[in-house]
Amino acid sequence: EAGVTQFPSHSVIEKGQTVTLRCDPISGHDNLYWYRRVMGKEIKFLLHFVKESKQDESGMPNNRFLAERTGGTYSTLKVQPAELEDSGVYFCASSQDVAQDLLHNEKLFFGSGTQLSVL
Amino acid sequence: KQEVTQIPAALSVPEGENLVLNCSFTDSAIYNLQWFRQDPGKGLTSLLLIQSSQREQTSGRLNASLDKSSGRSTLYIAASQPGDSATYLCAVRSRDTGRRALTFGSGTRLQVQP
Numbered sequence: 001e002a003g004v005t006q007f008p009s010h011s012v013i014e015k016g017q018t019v020t021l022r023c024d025p026i027s028g029h030d031n032l033y034w035y036r037r038v039m040g041k042e043i044k045f046l047l048h049f050v051k052e053s054k055q056d057e058s059g060m061p062n063n064r065f066l067a068e069r070t071g072g073t074y075s076t077l078k079v080q081p082a083e084l085e086d087s088g089v090y091f092c093a094s095s096q097d098v099a100q101d102l103l104h105n106e107k108l109f110f111g112s113g114t115q116l117s118v119l
Numbered sequence: 120k121q122e123v124t125q126i127p128a129a130l131s132v133p134e135g136e137n138l139v140l141n142c143s144f145t146d147s148a149i150y151n152l153q154w155f156r157q158d159p160g161k162g163l164t165s166l167l168l169i170q171s172s173q174r175e176q177t178s179g180r181l182n183a184s185l186d187k188s189s190g191r192s193t194l195y196i197a198a199s200q201p202g203d204s205a206t207y208l209c210a211v212r213s214r215d216t217g218r219r220a221l222t223f224g225s226g227t228r229l230q231v232q233p
Contacts, residue, residue: 031219033219033220035221035223042123042224042226043163043208043210045221048218056218056220058218059220091162105168106150106151106212107168109165110162110163110164110165112160112161
């Protein structure tokens, strides 16, 4: 079974350009999460999809970030225009849907991440 | 707001030693705590998940404990091997209504010397 796949693995762009990251979750996983790690800091939550719906986007830093999950399959995260502080590693994770009372057992599977460098 | 702290930030041990990694969190209202491993350039691999009602979980040479009331978890690695070298992260899922975000610690970078 394929795991969570992300591409590109690396992206180097100039400030002001646009970049789109893609995540393919494990087949059948309704939950899809985006996280990022910047400047050696902790990994931080960005947003959460359930199928094609944004369930929680409280971690999105600003309106330069746009995430989509058309059809509830793969997801894209677009940064437009990119700024220097957007540099970091962007991780995607997925999990099977669980009922609210089973959240204690939800296990996330992470992709290898996209290393984004904004120059 | 939940905060997760991991100590030490880095650790270097000779092969064969038993070691303990520490994780503390500020809000004890959690669903679970997970320990992950990250190798350079790779994603996060889930090692152990401890539900809030559990005290410990074991997998091979790994044992994770959870003391929810004191906000602490430890990851015990027995008979360490060079292949255990990686960054170890702990993350908690808090009982924020409607939210499923994990809060991560900054990690412990482990180096096992052959």
